[in-house]
Amino acid sequence: MTLYFTKEHEWLRVDGDVAVVGITKHAAEELGEIVFFELNTSASEVKAGDSIAVVESVKAASDVYAPVDGVVTEGNPNLAGNPELISNDPEGEGWMLKLKLTNTAQLSDLMDDAAYHALIS
Amino acid sequence: MSDDLLHTPLFSLHEELGARIVPFAGYAMPLQYPAGIMAEHLHTREHAGLFDVSHMGQVRVRSVDGDMHRAALALERLVPVDVAGLKPGRQRYAFFTNDRGGILDDLMIANMGDWFLVVVNAACKAQDIALMEAGLQPDCIVEPLTNRALLALQGPEAETVLARFMPDVASMKFMDARQGTFDGVPVFVSRSGYTGEDGFEISIPSAEAERVARALVDQPEVMPVGLGARDSLRLEGGMCLYGSDLDDTTTPVEGALEWAVQKARRKGGAREGGFPGSAVVLAQFENGASRRRVGLLPEGRAPVRHGAPLFAQAEGGAQIGVVTSGAFGPQAKAPVAMGYVETAYAPEGTKIFAELRGKRVPVTVAAMPFVPARFKR
Known part of the structure; x- marks a missing residue:
């Protein structure tokens, strides 16, 4: 299991060809309290950069982008009723969706923990 | 942060309190403090919040000869509200109109005894001062009070807090305005605000503003509150944001602000009309307008935001x-909104739809405020 980060402040926990995706603690702090989360259901097969979900804070709506190519297989079922999980535990209980990777080579373009934390510091 | 932004007298206090600073109407203003918008909002509804609104324009309007009635009648040339009937020590909501009846800005007018205190929006203040300087000639002296800060202390515990420093504010009622002293500092206080809660707005000489703000924010009931929660509080309170909910194309009738135009200025009133666009506005009082501002309660949890189009059908x-x-x-623990609809869809309970990311979300036309107002009448 390997943890990757994107410059759009998402994390991916990759096990084989399945990635669990969420937003980073830094992103959650920047957004403010999350009040709504919804998968973009029109796109199950996605390319890197496609909007795959929307997250709304008290301030504004933000898109969540596919970090790599894949197929969205599952959304976190707990977020519809408790979107604040994203604020409270963004890198744990607040995970957003699972992505079956279709181009694992793209993972090499992402950052590891040290590179991401260097980016935000 | 760009250096050409203006600072209020409380800028260094905001930084010390850990505010996230954003540009707003030419000023560097606190969007939120470390507690966050949600906590600041709920704290204001439950206890008391302190807001820096020093970016707003404060203007002293005096009659050239000391005759308040003369100054009141001059102001009535610019606003459709009853200024001549505004008693000393009282404040009233008003708006400047253009010759089409559109709203140029909304404002507060307080009768301070021998002068009027006019408080206008930050983004409009240059326009409003020019409008008054031209429109109140030759009857008034218009004096922008550029050397004063403005604080709002809002929430059910605001009276308890302020009365520790100014005991006599406890006797004030909603929309009372008076002069007083806060720990030796001469201030103007009104019992009013922009949250739907009881509270006060306090005008303070700039040099003393930080001392007064520190004294208030140090009280155990008080949390500093930024512009983020100021916006969500006023929206739950059903109050208009100029530039979003009102602009120079919306009239008082379209804006559902008939309550702010007193009988004296309406058809058959003692001083009927006589303000810019009065023919348009008074005709709308008789015949209605083609659109109306309404409250909107979206179904589900998705916030419906500024600019979302509304439809009658799914x-x-x-x-x-x-x-x-x-x-x-x-x-409200739910999305809340306001907007304009064709008048046929304005009755409360009407089911319509807002388009959100390509989907239509059911929305019900609803009464405002979305949370009960708790003014001290």
Whole structure:
């Protein structure tokens, strides 16, 4: 299991060809309290950069982008009723969706923990 | 942060309190403090919040000869409200109109005894001062009070807090305005605000503003509150944000602000009309307008925001309105919004639809405020 980060402040926990995706603690702090989360259901097969979900804070709506190519297989079922999980535990209980990777080579373009934390510091 | 932004007298206090600073109407203002918008909003509804609104324009309007009635009648040339009937020590909501009846800005007018205190929006203050300087000639002296800060202390515990420093504020009622002293500092206080809660607005000489703000924010009931929660509080309170919910194309009748135009200025009143656009506005009082500002309660949890188009049907059909303000209401625990609809869709309970990311979300036209107002009448 390997943890990757994107410059759009998402994390991916990759096990084989399945990635669990969420937003980073830094992103959650920047957004403010999350009040709504919804998968973009029109796109199950996605390319890197496609909007795959929307997250709304008290301030504004933000898109969540596919970090790599894949197929969205599952959304976190707990977020519809408790979107604040994203604020409270963004890198744990607040995970957003699972992505079956279709181009694992793209993972090499992402950052590891040290590179991401260097980016935000 | 760009250096050409103006600072209020409380800028260094905001930084010390850990505010996230954003540009707003030319000023560097606190969007939120470390507690966050949600906590600041709920704390204001439950206890008391302190807001820096020093970016707003404060203007002293005096009669050239000391005759308040003369100054009041001059102000009535610019606003459709009853200024001549505004008693000393009282404040009233008003708006400047243009010759089409559109609203140029909304404002507060307080009768301070021998002068009027006019408080206008930050983004409009240069325009408003020019408008008054031209429109109140030759009857008034218009003096922008550029050397004063403005604080708002809002919430059910605001009276308890302020009365520790100014005991006599406890006797004030909603929309009373008076002069007083706060720990030796001469201030103007009104019992008013922009949250739907009881509270006060306090005008302070700039040099003393930080001392007064520190004294208030040090009280155990008080949390500093930024512009983020100021917006969500006023929206839950059903209050208009100028530039979003009102602009120079919306009239008082379209804006559902008939309550702010007193009988004296309406058809058959003692001083009927006589303000810019009065023919248009008074005709709308008689015949209605083609659109109206309404409250909107979206179904589900998705906030419906400014600019979302409104439709009568779940699919197809022409657009019948637009959302002008929308957010998640922390106290309402649901999305809340306001917008303009064709008058046929304005009755409370009407079911319409807002388009959100290509989907139509059911929305019900609803009474405002979205949370009960708690003014001290």
